[in-house]
Amino acid sequence: MDFQDGIEPNSDYDDAPIVPSDDVREHLVVVGNGMAGCRAVEELLARDADRYRVTIFGAEPHVNYNRIMLSPVLAGEKTFDQIVINTREWYDENGIDLITADPVTAIDRAAKTVTSRSGRTVHYDRLLIATGSDPFIIPVPGKDLPGVISFRDMNDVDTMLAAAEAGKAQGGGSAVVIGGGLLGLEAAHGLTLRGMKVTVIHLMSTLMERQLDEAAGWLLKSALEGRGQSILTGADTAEIYGEGKVEGVRLKDGREIPASLVVMAVGIRPATALAREAGLDVGRGIKVDDHMVTSDPSVLAVGECVEHDGNVYGLVAPLWDMCRSLADGLTDRHTGYRGSVTSTKLKVAGLDVFSAGDFSGGEGCEDIVLRDAARGVYKRVVVKDDKVVGAVLYGDTADGGWYFDLLKKGEDVSEVRDLLIFGQAFASGGGALDPKAAVAALSDDAEICGCNGVSKGQVVGCIEAGACSLDAVRATCKASASCGQCTGLVESLLALTLGEEVEAGPKTLCKCTSFTHDDVRREIVAQDMRSIPEVMQKLHWATPDGCSSCRPALNYYLLCALPGEYVDDQQSRFVNERMHANIQKDGTYSVVPRMWGGLTNPRELRAIADVVEKYDAPMVKVTGGQRLDIFGIKKEDLPAVWADLNAAGMVSGHAYGKSLRTVKTCVGSEWCRFGTQDSTGLGVKTERMTWGSWMPHKFKIAVSGCPRNCAEATIKDFGIVCVDSGYELSVGGNGGIKVRATDFLCKVATEEEALEYCAAFIQVYREEARYLERTAPWIERVGVDYVKSRVVEDEAGRKALAARFLYSQSFSQDDPWAERASGDRADLHQHLQPLALEAAE
Amino acid sequence: MTDWIDIGTLSDIPQRGARTVRFEGEPEIAVFRTGDDKVFALVNECPHKKGPLSQGIVHGHAVACPLHNWNIALASGEAQGADSGCTPTIAVREENGRILLARPEVMRDAA
Numbered sequence: 008m009d010f011q012d013g014i015e016p017n018s019d020y021d022d023a024p025i026v027p028s029d030d031v032r033e034h035l036v037v038v039g040n041g042m043a044g045c046r047a048v049e050e051l052l053a054r055d056a057d058r059y060r061v062t063i064f065g066a067e068p069h070v071n072y073n074r075i076m077l078s079p080v081l082a083g084e085k086t087f088d089q090i091v092i093n094t095r096e097w098y099d100e101n102g103i104d105l106i107t108a109d110p111v112t113a114i115d116r117a118a119k120t121v122t123s124r125s126g127r128t129v130h131y132d133r134l135l136i137a138t139g140s141d142p143f144i145i146p147v148p149g150k151d152l153p154g155v156i157s158f159r160d161m162n163d164v165d166t167m168l169a170a171a172e173a174g175k176a177q178g179g180g181s182a183v184v185i186g187g188g189l190l191g192l193e194a195a196h197g198l199t200l201r202g203m204k205v206t207v208i209h210l211m212s213t214l215m216e217r218q219l220d221e222a223a224g225w226l227l228k229s230a231l232e233g234r235g236q237s238i239l240t241g242a243d244t245a246e247i248y249g250e251g252k253v254e255g256v257r258l259k260d261g262r263e264i265p266a267s268l269v270v271m272a273v274g275i276r277p278a279t280a281l282a283r284e285a286g287l288d289v290g291r292g293i294k295v296d297d298h299m300v301t302s303d304p305s306v307l308a309v310g311e312c313v314e315h316d317g318n319v320y321g322l323v324a325p326l327w328d329m330c331r332s333l334a335d336g337l338t339d340r341h342t343g344y345r346g347s348v349t350s351t352k353l354k355v356a357g358l359d360v361f362s363a364g365d366f367s368g369g370e371g372c373e374d375i376v377l378r379d380a381a382r383g384v385y386k387r388v389v390v391k392d393d394k395v396v397g398a399v400l401y402g403d404t405a406d407g408g409w410y411f412d413l414l415k416k417g418e419d420v421s422e423v424r425d426l427l428i429f430g431q432a433f434a435s436g437g438g439a440l441d442p443k444a445a446v447a448a449l450s451d452d453a454e455i456c457g458c459n460g461v462s463k464g465q466v467v468g469c470i471e472a473g474a475c476s477l478d479a480v481r482a483t484c485k486a487s488a489s490c491g492q493c494t495g496l497v498e499s500l501l502a503l504t505l506g507e508e509v510e511a512g513p514k515t516l517c518k519c520t521s522f523t524h525d526d527v528r529r530e531i532v533a534q535d536m537r538s539i540p541e542v543m544q545k546l547h548w549a550t551p552d553g554c555s556s557c558r559p560a561l562n563y564y565l566l567c568a569l570p571g572e573y574v575d576d577q578q579s580r581f582v583n584e585r586m587h588a589n590i591q592k593d594g595t596y597s598v599v600p601r602m603w604g605g606l607t608n609p610r611e612l613r614a615i616a617d618v619v620e621k622y623d624a625p626m627v628k629v630t631g632g633q634r635l636d637i638f639g640i641k642k643e644d645l646p647a648v649w650a651d652l653n654a655a656g657m658v659s660g661h662a663y664g665k666s667l668r669t670v671k672t673c674v675g676s677e678w679c680r681f682g683t684q685d686s687t688g689l690g691v692k693t694e695r696m697t698w699g700s701w702m703p704h705k706f707k708i709a710v711s712g713c714p715r716n717c718a719e720a721t722i723k724d725f726g727i728v729c730v731d732s733g734y735e736l737s738v739g740g741n742g743g744i745k746v747r748a749t750d751f752l753c754k755v756a757t758e759e760e761a762l763e764y765c766a767a768f769i770q771v772y773r774e775e776a777r778y779l780e781r782t783a784p785w786i787e788r789v790g791v792d793y794v795k796s797r798v799v800e801d802e803a804g805r806k807a808l809a810a811r812f813l814y815s816q817s818f819s820q821d822d823p824w825a826e827r828a829s830g831d832r833a834d835l836h837q838h839l840q841p842l843a844l845e846a847a848e
Numbered sequence: 849m850t851d852w853i854d855i856g857t858l859s860d861i862p863q864r865g866a867r868t869v870r871f872e873g874e875p876e877i878a879v880f881r882t883g884d885d886k887v888f889a890l891v892n893e894c895p896h897k898k899g900p901l902s903q904g905i906v907h908g909h910a911v912a913c914p915l916h917n918w919n920i921a922l923a924s925g926e927a928q929g930a931d932s933g934c935t936p937t938i939a940v941r942e943e944n945g946r947i948l949l950a951r952p953e954v955m956r957d958a959a
Contacts, residue, residue, distance in 0.1 A: 084930075550907065550908055551883060551884070551908050552864065552883040552907050552908060553907055554905075554907045554908075554912070554919075555904070555905040555907060555912030555917060555919070558905060558907065559905070577862070577865075578862060578863065578864035578865050578905070578906065579864075579905065580905075581905065581914065582903040582904065582905075582914035583914075585903070586903070590900075590903065590914055590915065592897065592915065594898070594899065594900040594903075642900075642903075834860075835862065835865075835867070838867070838868045838869055838870050838876075839855045839856045839860060839861075839867045839868065839869040839879065840855075840856070840869075841853045841854065841855050841869060841871070841949075842853075842854040842855070842856070
């Protein structure tokens with residue numbers, strides 16, 4: 008029989024398409040349907056779709072899937088279908104013959120044929136070996152017992168899931184994972200989530216010792232232990248014991264750990280047997296040159312099975328580099344692979360870990376270390392000759408890409424060395440706090456999506472070619488289509504590349520509606536809607552009464568649109584606003600009475616002291632806004648606490664609300680030798696004008712008496728800095744997670760003007776920002792020039808805004824504490840009283 | 849056999865709200881009234897960090913925990929969406945406008 012022209016017909020594999028023998032193109036046969044083999048074909052098709060006839064052999068019964076994503080499948084976060092990279096249709100559409108569940112068992116280089124397990128023999132013109140790697144099985148007694156597996160393919164995942172399910176039936180099974188590296192920890196995490204009691208056995212003294220230094224490894228260990236895993240380091244496996252199936256693991260020190268499942272994840276090694284038997288040059292891996300060509304010019308190899316320049320890689324990023332060089336070589340381009348510098352980014356059980364380059368230290372290396380044990384953050388950057396050569400990040404890996412970029416480019420970092428450890432935002436002078444700027448600063452070859460190996464240049468290319476939404480990007484270049492960790496980066500690239508256009512599709516208010524915040528606000532006014540049920544009815548809400556996101560937003564929008572008319576819906580307010588106090592982690596509340604401008608007096612202090620004693624409050628604290636916060640009040644005591652504070656003339660400080668919180672002040676000209684104006688007095692007037700107002704988000708004001716700015720007015724939503732000649736007004740500051748200094752609005756001459764501008768600014772924010780959007784992101788969205796055009800340049804408009812604010816305030820400056828304390832639904836704070844006991848059948 | 853305890857009327861609980869009830873030696877119970885006037889009872893603790901579910905926003909037949917916004921199904925006590933965990937439920941029914949709660953320790957004995 009002559010097999011020279013293609014695939015031998017075989018009735019067992021009748022789904023395999025028969026390739027017409029009149030196809031005269033060169034035949035490329037790929038051994039291995041994994042991430043490397045398939046990717047190489049994708050790269051080739053992208054360069055020249057018609058050049059080769061392609062046949063792919065896979066050992067597994069599946070189409071090509073993302074092996075990195077097996078962990079989420081094990082953890083139950085993804086299904087197999089969600090990790091498929093190329094569907095059957097893709098193979099068909101590209102004219103590729105896919106032969107699954109039939110591994111190639113021999114290569115005859117003289118005859119240029121491969122033969123598979125089923126006996127199929129196929130002729131090749133070029134052969135690509137992409138056999139990947141095999142899990143390393145440590146040769147201990149019991150390694151072949153049923154229940155001992157590796158973590159390498161879908162079959163292993165199925166075995167683990169079955170073991171977890173069987174364990175559940177017996178009240179929770181237990182598993183041992185041998186190996187505390189990347190793979191072992193992911194297996195352990197998945198099994199823990201599946202309800203198994205997991206012990207990780209690791210030979211070395213710290214976890215992930217090849218990626219992490221000792222300190223980070225230790226942090227990782229204690230965090231995982233905190234999540235219920237047992238981690239044994241320095242533990243050497245002596246044997247796996249069991250009668251007929253695995254029952255446990257015995258360590259060399261005699262300890263025994265019972266288990267119904269043992270996962271061996273100690274490492275992988277290149278799968279080279281096939282190449283070795285074919286007489287190819289093999290070292291640790293199949294030896295290849297810069298174009299991935301082996302010692303036989305007709306045979307190429309790519310991925311984890313190869314050795315290039317003495318290096319063997321077990322991560323995905325180098326594999327993408329290799330596939331590009333390989334495809335270039337196959338289409339007569341000669342770029343050549345030069346080896347890869349690798350980085351590892353891992354998320355196990357929500358823990359972020361990043362490492363890149365060489366962090367082992369050594370001659371001439373300097374370590375820059377940041378430890379923040381309380382936050383669980385550890386960062387170490389290794390610098391040599393003013394260049395970053397390695398980095399380890401634990402707990403906060405946001406700057407991993409930046410360090411890796413510096414490392415790959417070998418950039419001189421002497422200029423930013425002092426700030427290097429604080430990350431890109433600081434080192435580039437604070438201007439890059441905007442995530443867009445951080446992404447803009449990345450080089451074109453910076454990797455965006457690790458799962459699918461997509462670089463920034465490729466993402467930008469596909470956006471420029473017309474993919475103008477996240478879904479479109481996912482569909483065309485696959486970035487962000489797998490684990491989704493890079494979604495934020497892709498969105499930033501969309502925004503950068505498309506500029507304003509991307510704003511065309513803002514998010515819907517929540518999953519209950521297809522309308523955006525802005526649509527809903529506009530429709531409420533346009534259709535004169537007056538209640539939450541009416542809005543939901545007219546705008547076709549998908550849920551009977553919304554969710555915890557849309558109800559508070561709608562309540563606010565209606566309140567803002569209809570001051571004095573709209574009846575507030577308490578059940579659509581977050582607990583803090585419903586209870587007029589801050590809920591704390593133990594379910595008790597904290598209470599902050601208003602102290603106008605930060606001033607107080609003996610009567611108020613006594614009242615607070617009495618409340619603290621009477622209700623056994625365990626703590627009193629001065630807040631960042633210069634008020635006193637009384638902690639640990641029980642829900643049922645709240646009305647009485649309010650009554651007592653009301654009796655001393657104090658009202659709610661609204662410290663719990665999306666509302667005006669405090670007006671912070673300094674002492675100003677009355678006492679301070681630098682003070683230029685009465686900042687305390689102006690602060691009190693400002694607070695008297697603005698208290699009680701509901702906002703899209705919390706809102707803070709400060710008044711400083713001179714440019715020394717002791718009240719920190721330039722990081723508040725509205726800031727006033729008094730100067731000799733008047734008042735400098737600034738807006739949009741934020742001291743929160745992302746610190747933002749205010750934008751200068753204008754300077755005014757009198758207190759009256761300062762108050763009018765303040766009221767106008769608040770009102771435009773109240774009327775136009777989206778619910779839960781603070782002034783800082785709002786101003787960045789609409790631009791400070793827009794705010795100036797409304798508040799500064801349009802005098803009539805300003806006065807109208809201020810008037811609308813004051814009108815609204817005429818309805819809202821009733822103390823919510825007094826209302827509730829005086830009996831209006833105070834019963835809601837009390838427990839229901841069981842009445843009678845009936846015995847029923 | 850179940851002991852039913854009269855804990856009050858439907859109007860004692862606001863629509864889309866909850867009230868709490870206590871029995872000596874038992875965890876606090878939250879009794880919910882939904883927008884369609886159905887009544888449910890759960891132990892007043894989120895399976896996540898024990899947030900008082902009675903203080904959350906009730907929407908449909910679910911409640912959002914006030915601490916970290918987990919959504920708990922009122923009928924089963926199961927966490928919804930990506931979260932997992934379960935709060936014990938207590939049998940409750942409405943009869944002629946009165947709310948009857950199954951005596952919790954009896955329920956536990958029966959289980």
